[in-house]
Amino acid sequence: MTLLDHYFSVFLQGFGHTLLASLYALVGSLILGTFFAIMQVTTSKVARAIGNIYVQVFRNIPLLIITLFFYLAVAKVIKMTGFTAGTIALTLYTSAFIAESVRAGILSIEAGQMEGARANGLNFWQAMRVIVLPQAFRVAIPSLGNQFINLVKNSSILAFVGGLDLMYQGNLVAANSFDTFTTYIIVGAFYLIITLPLSYYIQYLEGQLKKKA
Template sequence: MNLLQTYWSSFIQGFGYTLLASIIALVGALILGTLFALFQVQPIKWLRQVGNAYVQFFRNVPLLVIVLFMYLVLAKIIPMNGFAAGSLGLTLYTSAFIAEAVRAGIQSIDSGQYEGARANGLTYVQAMRYIILPQAFKVSLPALGNQFINLVKNSSILAFVGGLDLMYQGNLVAANSYETLTSYLIVGAFYLVITLPLSYSMQYLEERLGKGA
């Protein structure tokens, strides 16, 4: 408790940066993931190839490698700090997994619904927006929830590039106080403050949508 009181401002700062990075990456990954999921189910061959290449690349390269590339290489071209580099790497990495979840959701929808929508005068974009994607998101909600929780935990990667997140602050506190175990227990508790409500919210949403169905 004394350690938490002494370094309260450091932990709160790290908590804020972790929360901000998670929100940025979640929104960005959801948008990118949905886009590349749509690429993967396109009848146009080159779009499918682009979507598949993107997903396979970011799914099979370690997150640490991606973040270090952003920080050590890309940052020399486009100036960015550790927080921005880490958030960008986290976004790209997570978007590949979200793309797979959304793609599976789209392909689980009966093709007759898309054909019926087009037969009733809807454009491709309208059919996807109003008919297919809402159902696909509903089907893939459990997988998306898991990815959102993984994203929050993976945000600890920002510590490797000076991202000022919870893990970064925990490392500093542990080094300064020599209370390593206590420092990381406090860090773990702060992560639970984010992940537990998120987990329960996703479960509640799944139950509500299940009852609605």
């Protein structure tokens, strides 16, 4: 019996947790990142300052530090598992990079479009949602795609806090089987199952957008 046959259910459990954490963090970081990107381009100095501070703080603190903060400090006040702590940290960390990607997309759109929308009766948030953001996301797709792929790979941080993810289960298998090389080859293959389709889909979207341009 091969290593994969013997520990398949263990790998599969880790794969499921990695996929779930990645999906949660992807949705959460996209929402948070977009919100703080908008804050960075508003006319309010206070909102811009808050947006800039958020992005700079979470971009420049290592993901491991953020994860341990939630797992060791916040968890003393609000009970949470390693999976939850790691997913929250992953969401906050990734959202800062997504905010920069979306902000760059927003700034690439002609300022006249926002002014025209405001002149036609839309407020700032309505104009941003209906006119600017759809175009900004199209521009930001390559950068966002890279961030989503990085998010999946960064989800291995859950292994440090007992998050039951793919890397965590791989470490257990390696410790029990003493076959480290094969174990991490299998772990890498499982990560590719997620990242390769995502990478090809992003390339497909880019191609479709170029055809429409």
